[in-house]
Amino acid sequence: MTDTPTLDERRNQLVNEITATRELPEAVERAMRTVPRDQFLPGLDPSRAYTDEAVSIKDNPDGPLPLSLASVPSIVAMMLAQLGAKPGERLMECGAGTGYNAALMAEVVGPDGSVTTVDIDSDAALHARSMLDKAGYERVTVIERTGLLGAPENAPYDRMIATVGLWDIPEAWWEQLADGGRLVLPFRWRGQTRSVALNRRGNTLVSDGMELCGFVPIIGQDGERMVKLSDGTIRLHFDQDQAVVGDALGEVFSTPLNEVWSQARVGGQEPFDGVWLRATVSDDSVCRLEVTPEALEAGVRRPAIPIRTPALVEGGSLAYMILLREDVDAERPWRLGVAGYGPEGTVLARRLVGHIDAWGADRTAVPTMTIHRRVGPLVGGADGHVIAKDESVVVLAF
Incomplete structure (x- = not known):
């Protein structure tokens, strides 16, 4: 007979599977080996918490997609790698979900950093707050609010991340992301969704990476x-x-x-x-x-x-x-x-x-995405293919 793996062993095995196909920053890998995902999914068979799959935590009575999900762990790891947070930084998350992602970020930024997570759904926000407290992450701030408004209370942020699909960049986020800061979000255009990593340069955001992903769309954008x-x-x-x-x-x-x-x-x-x-x-x-x-x-x-x-x-x-x-x-x-x-x-x-x-x-080619804040005409015009959004202008080019 073989012994049943402990939850710690299952968690490490999951991370081993992820790192076998994707290199992770040391801080992200350490966080994923530390934070107990099973504690953020009460009522679920704990062993299922360490399979690479999404878990619905709140159904949507008005559509086929759930209102809230615990994202696939490999996607969580991929986006945190894109975010590249450092100890001592201030982070904001749009879409609290179970609170698990916020706990991972809290591990990465450490006690000298801060994490603020926002969710429009009262049940999700309460769940995240409760699970974070039980897991020992009381220092994470949880706010019940539409993520489109961000969290000005703790701004400016060095880095911001969304765990819901965004069709546009909310104006409030421009106000709250520090110049030189970094934004990672599941961005939606022309029917597809990509996790796009963007660096802020004044009134522009310039990408340095895109990964295929799929997320529940944010409530409140109807483009x-x-x-x-x-x-x-x-x-x-x-x-x-x-x-x-x-x-x-x-x-x-x-x-x-x-x-x-x-x-x-x-x-x-x-x-x-x-x-x-x-x-x-x-x-x-x-x-x-x-x-x-x-x-x-x-x-x-x-x-x-x-x-x-x-x-x-x-x-x-x-x-x-x-x-x-x-x-x-x-x-x-x-x-x-x-x-x-x-x-x-x-x-x-x-x-x-x-x-x-x-x-x-050229199957590995990835274009550059530049997103301009809508504060006036583009300086010098657009060098690439332009897609107009409500609050921003997107330019794609190889």
Whole structure:
């Protein structure tokens, strides 16, 4: 018989699994080996606290996504590595969740630093406060408030982090982040979410890293839109600045299908989300397509990933990414292509294939994102592709 691992052993094994695939700063690794995640998830089988999975802590009666989650530990570690906090610094977190992330940050900044965490949900804020106290992190400040307002009480902050998806940079955050400070947030644009690490330089934020992630969107920002097609079995998600007209697309899936194939191939476990990222650097028509099993049963061409596939949309036409197993390459048996519908579907398909082939030629390339505060015209114009938000202007460039 083998002995059942202790919780300390399970916690260390989880961190070992994370560090086997990602290098972590010493302070972050030490914090993750120290803070007992199981204590922040009462009622859950303690052993489950040390699996690399998210845990819902409050359901959402108005939608499929929960109101609050304990994030996947490897994503927590990745974002804390992006944040790069140092002992003695002042940190703010938007989205208290269970309080676990705030405890990790408290370990990193030490007794001479400070951590303030904000959550709009009263139950989440109370849970975080209670769990932090029980785990010995009474020095963390927990505030019940919309994260869009930040926490001016303890500002300015050296670093700020969000654990909810943000579509824009709130004006209050510009007021509270110190010049030269660092911001890490799950940023949403053109239907995708990336954990973007940004450094502040006056009225601009400049990225030095992006990682794929997925987070519950923050309550209070409404820059994203959605239209239902094919009796609601297909959903198209887009941003408010995009010229998408649902009525024009009403019959698009009853038009002939045209397939165009790229030169790019992928392995079974090889990510290809970089196609989406690359397309947004130059193309304003990028959206997210969500296709339900009912639509697939009705004969709609299966997207590469049915619940979240990049699409190009213009007028009454659209095109989206698809896959085909060819097995001509044992390591990369899947070929990437595009399905086009509507009068300009083939044109859009060829354009998306161009983005796929550009990604295929340089799969690790990551663009730079510069976010300008909306305080006047851009000084010297924008050197890159501009995306307008309500409170900021985003510029993407390679």
